[in-house]
Amino acid sequence: MLKKILVANRGEIACRVLRTCKRLGIATVAVYSDADAGAPHVAMADEAVRIGPPPVKDSYLVVHAIVEAARATGADGIHPGYGLLSENEAFAEAVLEAGVTFIGPPPAVLHVFGDKILAREQARGADVFPPPGTGGPVDPADLESAQRAAESIGFPLLVKAAGGGGGIGMQIVAEPGKLARALTACSDRGRAAFGDPRVYMERYIERPRHIEVQVLCDGKGGAVALGERECSAQRRHQKIVEETPSPAAFFEGEAGEARRRSLHESALRVVTSAGYVGAGTVEFVAAESGELFFLEVNARLQVEHCVTEMCTGLDLVEHQIRIASGEPLAPEVRDHAYRGHAIEARLYAEDPAKKFAPQPGRIAALRWPAAGDDLRIETGVAEGLEVTPFYDPLLAKIVAHGPTRGDAIARLDRALAETTIELTGPAGPAATNLAFLRRILADADFRGGQYDTRFAEALAAGKKAG
Incomplete structure (x- = not known):
């Protein structure tokens, strides 16, 4: 059993994980931004480490700061909670390279399921099928090919960001005339949110x-x-x-x-x-x-x-x-x-x-x-x-x-x-x-x-x- 766990998250999920650790007799480490210095999860943990200013990009998403906090406190496990870095392949790899246990799937699994196009391929290989759609990414600049693919899928359809989650980079397209704008918008959102501009299309399921x-x-x-x-x-x-x-x-x-x-x-x-x-x-x-x-x-x-x-x-x-x-x-x-x-x-x-x-x-x-x-x-x-x-x-x-x-x-x-x-x-x-x-x-x-x-x-x- 792990002896000391750093919880790489905040809010209710950090408190939730800390509560189980305490029940199991596992020592705990919280991390926090300046905005969370007085938060309940900080008080609940045995130790707490500041990792940066309030914006998530400067604190809870800074991989090296969290890994260094684990090293400095002697944590032998990191629980990522949900959101933030929980499904980040590079984070999981950095944790393992530091000799710390990542409480989650292996990086190779995160790679497959972090990419919606690869995940669809994985599911098809297991005889579990997604809605009919494109087998790979769609180029927003090649509107002619995109229109042909859309016609084969049928309207209404969904445009989705390949690296997306939480509904980010996803739009319902009801008719052909709205496809170009949706492809560009979803690609831009995917690039901004996930660093991945790829998009794909799939049939929209009515009353889903x-x-x-x-x-x-x-x-x-x-x-x-x-x-x-x-x-x-x-x-x-x-x-x-x-x-x-x-x-x-x-x-x-x-x-x-x-x-x-x-x-x-x-x-x-x-x-x-x-x-x-x-x-x-x-x-x-x-x-x-x-x-x-x-x-x-x-x-x-x-x-x-x-x-x-x-x-x-x-x-x-x-x-x-x-x-x-x-x-x-x-x-x-x-x-x-x-x-x-x-x-x-x-x-x-x-x-x-x-x-x-x-x-x-x-x-x-x-x-x-x-x-x-x-x-x-x-x-x-x-x-x-x-x-x-x-x-x-x-x-x-x-x-x-x-x-x-x-x-x-x-x-x-x-x-x-x-x-x-x-x-x-x-x-x-x-x-x-x-x-x-x-x-x-x-x-x-x-x-x-x-x-x-x-x-x-x-x-x-x-x-x-x-």
Whole structure:
């Protein structure tokens, strides 16, 4: 077992990882920027190292600063959390070259799944198929070839950045006349965000649902799928409410259970074919008919991993650490059982009435409901701290469990009702999405499990489809 772990992240995920390390008796090191000097994750760790000024490019994305912090403190493992450097091949290589264990997949795996074009090829090789699309990158300057490819795919279609994630560098193109602008825009966004201007095209799935499978692989032949998560409540292609199991009608009955098993098997074929090690998520897009297409692999712990933990009783961070320490999958992982239903809401400092614009400000008041076996509060903020414009405005994940989906939704709604948060921005009170999350839970289509990735934005805009 690793003896000292540096957590190369911030906010709620840093606190989440530190909590498991403390339970396991593992010494911990936090890293922080000047903006996070007073943050909870810094206080939670046994040691803390400053790595730079507030902007992420000068702190949390500086590979040599984080590796040097591990060397200086004697950390023998680095947990990257999610986002930031968690799927960065060069970071993983630098960690290993420093003689430190990277708690995540090998660099070669990060290389494959960090490139969406390579990831699609990997999936096809495992007989798991993405939506019909281009086999390789499309040159925005060669519009004639791009138009021919688009016509063979059919409209509407999606243009996607090859190195993209989080909806960055992705556009729906409804008609041929809008293709040129989309190709150029997505290429430019990919270059700016990921240093990769390549783009590709794929068919747009109408009324899409976003469904993903949690996997754990030990690199010794052990691999399990820990159920699927429904992640279709999104804004700006980013999730805000997640649940497990999926309530989609196409998973009902005997045929639905067969489809679910096939989905889990497909996810395992993709990751095992690439030599995957650790925790990961295989993402799929589902058509209204229940036809499922491969999207990508998130080669890290997901934000929404907590709902899987609530239904399996497993601590996924613990098993990441055990796998990275060279242990095979534990018996409780191999023989896991699913219990009840879990649902998570992401509380953000953002204004749904203003297209979910971030709302930086000071947390003037903060009160959480009491946590318990059926409720988790995952947060990295505290009263009196600033929500700065430098980072994602996630305030907390509130996660509820119940014997049934209805019970879980009711428990989450009660928890949201008992939550108090007041933000003061530069010009007065700042907004959060707290009330909007309750609107989602109260919506008849959501309660009926009849929602797709367009649902949340349409609800916020007052023009919900259906």
